Amino acid sequence: MAANSRLTIAVHALAWLALAHRRGRPVLTSDEVAASININPVIVRRSLGDLRRASLVEVRHGTGAGWSLGREPSAITLSDVYDAVEGPPLFALHHTEPNLECPVGYGIRPALTGIYGDVESSLRAELARTSIADVLHRSLEAP
Amino acid sequence: MAANSRLTIAVHALAWLALAHRRGRPVLTSDEVAASININPVIVRRSLGDLRRASLVEVRHGTGAGWSLGREPSAITLSDVYDAVEGPPLFALHHTEPNLECPVGYGIRPALTGIYGDVESSLRAELARTSIADVLHRSLEAP
DNA sequence: CTCGCTGTAACCGAAGCTGTTACAGCGAGG
DNA sequence: CCTCGCTGTAACAGCTTCGGTTACAGCGAG
Numbered sequence: 001m002a003a004n005s006r007l008t009i010a011v012h013a014l015a016w017l018a019l020a021h022r023r024g025r026p027v028l029t030s031d032e033v034a035a036s037i038n039i040n041p042v043i044v045r046r047s048l049g050d051l052r053r054a055s056l057v058e059v060r061h062g063t064g065a066g067w068s069l070g071r072e073p074s075a076i077t078l079s080d081v082y083d084a085v086e087g088p089p090l091f092a093l094h095h096t097e098p099n100l101e102c103p104v105g106y107g108i109r110p111a112l113t114g115i116y117g118d119v120e121s122s123l124r125a126e127l128a129r130t131s132i133a134d135v136l137h138r139s140l141e142a143p
Numbered sequence: 144m145a146a147n148s149r150l151t152i153a154v155h156a157l158a159w160l161a162l163a164h165r166r167g168r169p170v171l172t173s174d175e176v177a178a179s180i181n182i183n184p185v186i187v188r189r190s191l192g193d194l195r196r197a198s199l200v201e202v203r204h205g206t207g208a209g210w211s212l213g214r215e216p217s218a219i220t221l222s223d224v225y226d227a228v229e230g231p232p233l234f235a236l237h238h239t240e241p242n243l244e245c246p247v248g249y250g251i252r253p254a255l256t257g258i259y260g261d262v263e264s265s266l267r268a269e270l271a272r273t274s275i276a277d278v279l280h281r282s283l284e285a286p
Numbered sequence: 287c288t289c290g291c292t293g294t295a296a297c298c299g300a301a302g303c304t305g306t307t308a309c310a311g312c313g314a315g316g
Numbered sequence: 317c318c319t320c321g322c323t324g325t326a327a328c329a330g331c332t333t334c335g336g337t338t339a340c341a342g343c344g345a346g
Contacts, residue, residue: 004303005235008255012237016247029322036245037237040305045323062313065322078258090233092148094155094180095335102179104159107285111278112151115221119269126265130258135251138258142250147334172291183336188292205344208291238304 006085010047011078012037015136017057018073027066047085054084073136079128090123091116149228153190154221155180158279160200161216170209190228197227216279222271233266234259 016036020028030048034041048067051057056070069076093112098105159179163171173191177184191210194200198213212219236255241248 007234036242036248038242091150099179099181105179107282110285111281122269126262138254139250142253
């Protein structure tokens with residue numbers, strides 16, 4: 001599958017919101033976020049909409065509308081972001097049912113389900129080791 | 144992203160080859176493998192071709208042709224299979240270059256490259272904990 | 287030389303993602 | 317109550333990938 005840039009977009013938006021907040025601009029419009037990522041504002045709204053459903057950001061309507069972080073940048077991990085924006089599981093089982101007459105075909109799906117579950121847990125654990133504050137810090141110290 | 148079933152197909156084929164070998168049938172044709180997975184033989188040949196390039200299976204031509212395991216089932220881990228069949232990286236960076244005037248846009252790509260590299264390493268390490276022999280064992284003990 | 291199987295190219299339809307346009311909805315401020 | 321700016325979402329286009337299928341050249345044991 002074409003690798004997905006959803007996590008990148010969402011993390012970029014959150015890091016930018018975190019920096020703006022630190023600079024005294026706690027609320028940004030989707031146009032302002034889109035200008036940093038250099039993409040269409042609608043894509044930003046779709047991504048931030050996912051993050052809002054997970055309470056990672058808050059939105060304000062009416063005059064002076066825009067987006068702000070839902071909690072401290074150090075309290076938002078990449079695992080939270082991954083869960084908010086990433087849809088289907090990492091690995092899929094067979095599209096068509098295997099031949100159940102074959103012992104492997106019969107038993108492999110529950111076996112792989114368990115293994116794939118462990119792998120996804122490990123993936124989340126690794127993502128949880130990094131927060132938005134970490135990403136912002138590493139971005140700002142780039143050469 | 145639409146989840147990929149390539150890993151599932153390849154692992155199923157290898158587990159089936161391992162069981163057939165144990166039963167005294169060390170060489171199987173792509174039609175025989177496809178019959179267990181219940182998919183088209185061409186897809187099996189494509190998948191086994193990837194595995195052959197990684198020396199995980201061997202192929203024989205001419206009369207009595209077919210596929211056999213390249214080494215012991217306990218010496219083939221899911222990480223080996225993942226590397227053999229899975230193409231692009233898990234997460235993509237931005238499709239278009241971020242705004243380099245913005246400090247986040249300037250530094251986020253190297254930051255994410257490092258983080259994503261760590262996550263993929265962790266994924267491989269978790270996959271490496273399971274071998275084809277393990278998958279076969281877990282499949283055969285299914286209820 | 288024959289025959290069965292491999293290896294690969296070409297193509298199809300379905301699905302997903304990015305990107306764009308368009309428009310209804312909301313609410314603070316006048 | 318109206319205006320105005322921004323959000324939220326639907327609809328659509330273009331691209332890519334994937335699974336699936338057909339077709340055919342290549343190989344080698346017998």
